[in-house]
Amino acid sequence: MENLQIEDRLNLKAKKFLMWLFIIASFMMFAALTSGFIVYTEGNAERGIKVLLPKAFMVSSVIIIISSITAHMAYLAARGLQFSKQKLYITLTIILGIAFFYSQFTAWQALYDSGAYFVNYNASQSFIYVFSGAHLLHVIVGIFFLIYALIGAVRTIPQVRNVFRMEVASIFWHFLDILWIYLYVFLLLNQ
Amino acid sequence: MASTAIHDAVVSHQHDDHGHDHGHHKETFITKYIFSQDHKMIAKQFLITGIAMAVVAMILSILFRLQLAWPDESFPLLETFLGEKWAEGGRIKPDFYLAIVTIHGTMMVFFVLTAGLSGTFSNLLIPLQLGARDMASPFLNMISYWLFFLSCVIMMGSFFVESGPASSGWTVYPPLSALPKAISGSGTGMTLWLISMVLFVASALIGALNYISTILNMRTKGMDMWKMPLTIWAFFLTAIVGVLSFPVLVSAVVLLIFDRSFGTSFYLSDIVVAGQVLPNQGGSPVLWQHLFWFLGHPEVYIVIMPALGITSEVIATNSRKPIFGYHAMVYSLIGITVLSFIVWGHHMFVTGMNPFLGGVFMITTLIIAVPSAVKTFNYLATIWRGNLRFTPAMLFAIGLVSFFISGGLTGIFLGNAALDINLHDTYFVVAHFHLVMGCAAIFGMLCGVYHWYPKLFGRMMDERLGYLHFWATFIGAYLVFFPMHFMGIDGVPRRYYAFTEFAFMQEWLTVNVFITWAAIISAIAQIAFLWNFFYSIYYGKKSPQNPWESNTLEWTAPVEHLHGNWPGEIPSVHRWPYDYSKPGHHTDFIPQTTPFSETMSSNLIHDFEGNPEAEHIQQQWDKEHAPERYTPEQV
Numbered sequence: 099m100e101n102l103q104i105e106d107r108l109n110l111k112a113k114k115f116l117m118w119l120f121i122i123a124s125f126m127m128f129a130a131l132t133s134g135f136i137v138y139t140e141g142n143a144e145r146g147i148k149v150l151l152p153k154a155f156m157v158s159s160v161i162i163i164i165s166s167i168t169a170h171m172a173y174l175a176a177r178g179l180q181f182s183k184q185k186l187y188i189t190l191t192i193i194l195g196i197a198f199f200y201s202q203f204t205a206w207q208a209l210y211d212s213g214a215y216f217v218n219y220n221a222s223q224s225f226i227y228v229f230s231g232a233h234l235l236h237v238i239v240g241i242f243f244l245i246y247a248l249i250g251a252v253r254t255i256p257q258v259r260n261v262f263r264m265e266v267a268s269i270f271w272h273f274l275d276i277l278w279i280y281l282y283v284f285l286l287l288n289q
Numbered sequence: 290m291a292s293t294a295i296h297d298a299v300v301s302h303q304h305d306d307h308g309h310d311h312g313h314h315k316e317t318f319i320t321k322y323i324f325s326q327d328h329k330m331i332a333k334q335f336l337i338t339g340i341a342m343a344v345v346a347m348i349l350s351i352l353f354r355l356q357l358a359w360p361d362e363s364f365p366l367l368e369t370f371l372g373e374k375w376a377e378g379g380r381i382k383p384d385f386y387l388a389i390v391t392i393h394g395t396m397m398v399f400f401v402l403t404a405g406l407s408g409t410f411s412n413l414l415i416p417l418q419l420g421a422r423d424m425a426s427p428f429l430n431m432i433s434y435w436l437f438f439l440s441c442v443i444m445m446g447s448f449f450v451e452s453g454p455a456s457s458g459w460t461v462y463p464p465l466s467a468l469p470k471a472i473s474g475s476g477t478g479m480t481l482w483l484i485s486m487v488l489f490v491a492s493a494l495i496g497a498l499n500y501i502s503t504i505l506n507m508r509t510k511g512m513d514m515w516k517m518p519l520t521i522w523a524f525f526l527t528a529i530v531g532v533l534s535f536p537v538l539v540s541a542v543v544l545l546i547f548d549r550s551f552g553t554s555f556y557l558s559d560i561v562v563a564g565q566v567l568p569n570q571g572g573s574p575v576l577w578q579h580l581f582w583f584l585g586h587p588e589v590y591i592v593i594m595p596a597l598g599i600t601s602e603v604i605a606t607n608s609r610k611p612i613f614g615y616h617a618m619v620y621s622l623i624g625i626t627v628l629s630f631i632v633w634g635h636h637m638f639v640t641g642m643n644p645f646l647g648g649v650f651m652i653t654t655l656i657i658a659v660p661s662a663v664k665t666f667n668y669l670a671t672i673w674r675g676n677l678r679f680t681p682a683m684l685f686a687i688g689l690v691s692f693f694i695s696g697g698l699t700g701i702f703l704g705n706a707a708l709d710i711n712l713h714d715t716y717f718v719v720a721h722f723h724l725v726m727g728c729a730a731i732f733g734m735l736c737g738v739y740h741w742y743p744k745l746f747g748r749m750m751d752e753r754l755g756y757l758h759f760w761a762t763f764i765g766a767y768l769v770f771f772p773m774h775f776m777g778i779d780g781v782p783r784r785y786y787a788f789t790e791f792a793f794m795q796e797w798l799t800v801n802v803f804i805t806w807a808a809i810i811s812a813i814a815q816i817a818f819l820w821n822f823f824y825s826i827y828y829g830k831k832s833p834q835n836p837w838e839s840n841t842l843e844w845t846a847p848v849e850h851l852h853g854n855w856p857g858e859i860p861s862v863h864r865w866p867y868d869y870s871k872p873g874h875h876t877d878f879i880p881q882t883t884p885f886s887e888t889m890s891s892n893l894i895h896d897f898e899g900n901p902e903a904e905h906i907q908q909q910w911d912k913e914h915a916p917e918r919y920t921p922e923q924v
Binding site for chain 2: 109112113115116119120122123124126127128129130131133135136137141142144187216217218219220221224228232271
């Protein structure tokens with residue numbers, strides 16, 4: 099019995115490891131996009147961002163940092179068997195995630211208004227949309243992970259699995275946070 | 290507390306699933322054969338889909354070989370099968386020629402040699418050779434196969450659209466691939482190609498994540514990393530290369546999709562098609578090449594490394610000798626893994642690259658010859674004075690070594706930035722990569738099929754058909770690809786539709802006829818394999834428990850597949866997998882599950898990895914039973 103329990107826990111460990119590997123893979127995708135940006139932009143002096151990045155990106159950054167904190171608090175609550183707190187914090191994180199979405203759309207609107215269109219002879223500006231769009235796709239996936247964890251908490255699944263889902267969701271959410279900060283700083287440095 | 294109890298209930302249920310016969314939890318046809326989550330069934334699905342794709346890609350290659358050999362001849366049969374659109378008057382049309390060259394490359398590289406090879410053998414062998422019940426996530430494993438299947442269907446589907454399949458070469462360089470007006474294949478066919486590739490990358494990534502996590506987390510007791518068979522090392526490093534390189538292809542493809550469908554200008558600039566100036570400005574087509582080859586070059590190692598792993602295992606087993614330089618084999622695989630990421634520029638020497646940068650890529654490219662040569666010499670040293678058993682698998686393994694040498698040597702010339710000015714995009718390149726990654730990898734795959742067929746299907750393949758298959762394919766492949774070196778040195782470019790239009794190429798027409806006959810013969814030889822493969826699934830000889838007298842764990846699992854691989858407890862591992870012909874032992878192989886306490890007459894002091902107690906016990910035993918082996922000064 100004890101052996102099998104260890105086996106089961108090892109399986110969860112292996113599954114959690116899958117999430118880390120997925121993070122590496124998706125980081126590689128963004129590394130490719132940002133290196134593509136550098137290769138492209140360095141190729142010609144006429145290329146480059148050449149506009150001020152919208153203020154909304156700053157708002158988004160603040161939102162996603164706060165959501166990362168709430169995700170961590172939900173994880174701590176799950177560890178401490180405080181399930182109502184866990185549910186509250188997951189819900190908060192999801193709401194902040196949606197707010198992040200909204201804020202990114204405002205940023206796109208602002209970019210559009212300032213003349214930095216997606217369809218553009220200067221593809222450096224198109225890249226801004228590609229970066230934030232690809233990141234938003236990841237945010238959708240992250241929200242699904244959070245909902246999955248929330249469902250687990252609502253249905254009171256076994257604690258081992260509850261913590262597992264919570265941990266996977268929050269690892270991914272922190273990654274989204276760090277990824278956005280990376281992209282934002284990258285764009286600021288190339289402004 | 291309550292949740293712990295529930296958890297125990299879950300565990301004990303799983304125990305039922307795994308431990309005992311699986312008769313009492315219902316398996317329908319659909320869960321067993323179609324949406325299976327069992328790694329052995331998924332391996333078979335990958336293999337059979339891969340074989341189907343290989344047959345399609347091979348038929349395509351025969352079609353364009355016919356065109357190259359007899360450009361002026363008419364084959365009415367072709368019109369019957371392909372229709373007026375693609376083979377009017379029995380002659381393959383230029384557009385269709387380019388399409389079949391493209392799809393042949395795409396299918397062979399991605400569907401056969403990536404999914405068919407890694408997908409089959411990683412899925413089959415990782416849990417079985419490491420002693421795991423299944424993959425880290427059997428569910429994701431199932432998803433991985435079905436995404437692959439879907440991507441195959443979409444790729445095949447592109448043959449049935451109005452404008453025909455993608456036809457800008459398997460590297461789909463823009464602007465050709467980005468502009469539907471440039472070539473008919475860049476219309477819907479190209480869109481389908483891109484969708485198919487995105488699905489394929491998702492499948493390959495999910496698979497790779499699973500392989501890595503399983504290898505790192507789910508090894509049985511005693512199986513530390515340095516006791517893993519070289520197959521597992523190869524699959525592990527291949528998966529790492531995949532995780533780091535495939536996402537880059539996704540990025541490249543996403544940008545290409547934007548260029549094609551949304552009017553952006555990532556890759557496009559200054560283009561005039563049929564007198565019309567296109568609106569796209571400011572893009573950089575070389576950006577695609579950077580992103581593509583950052584995947585594309587590691588991809589060739591994704592193709593060859595599993596084959597190298599498989600042959601390491603097969604050569605050691607059938608030479609009845611420990612693999613020569615186990616650690617060197619692992620470190621050379623690691624070396625190839627690392628270097629594979631810093632050589633992509635050698636595909637781009639003639640894109641106007643800074644000569645200094647070209648020099649850097651040239652050096653890294655030539656350095657990669659070192660680990661490759663280490664592996665080759667280790668194979669030869671393993672075979673040297675071995676007690677060879679020429680099973681079909683062994684022959685294919687030796688065939689791989691042969692192709693790897695003869696194809697690898699030309700890589701040294703191609704990796705040179707100066708020589709590449711002459712050689713790039715000629716048949717020399719075609720000869721090089723078909724030998725070193727095409728033939729070598731497919732021979733590794735066939736070697737694996739012959740060797741692990743008993744594990745896959747519980748039956749044996751026919752040996753005589755295997756020998757026929759080997760010799761016809763081996764000789765045929767050399768006859769096909771060897772003459773291409775000379776064509777390439779003479780400057781004959783690849784992908785050209787007909788050699789009749791250029792005076793200097795006309796003299797090569799006779800060689801083309803020769804190559805095409807060789808290709809037809811080796812294609813016919815594959816019927817021997819296909820017959821053997823499918824016939825033996827049902828009527829082959831029943832496989833014994835350990836048909837090749839091999840050491841690795843998979844041969845301790847029952848021949849009849851069961852969910853969870855081993856009834857009862859998973860065997861634990863006590864030694865490395867290459868104890869063949871160990872002096873002092875009564876058989877010429879000692880399985881990994883045999884503890885040292887049962888092989889006192891053959892243990893060596895270094896087997897104990899510095900454990901003083903075990904060394905002491907061994908020395909006491911030697912003193913009493915085998916005084917000639919007693920070496921007290923080693924204490």
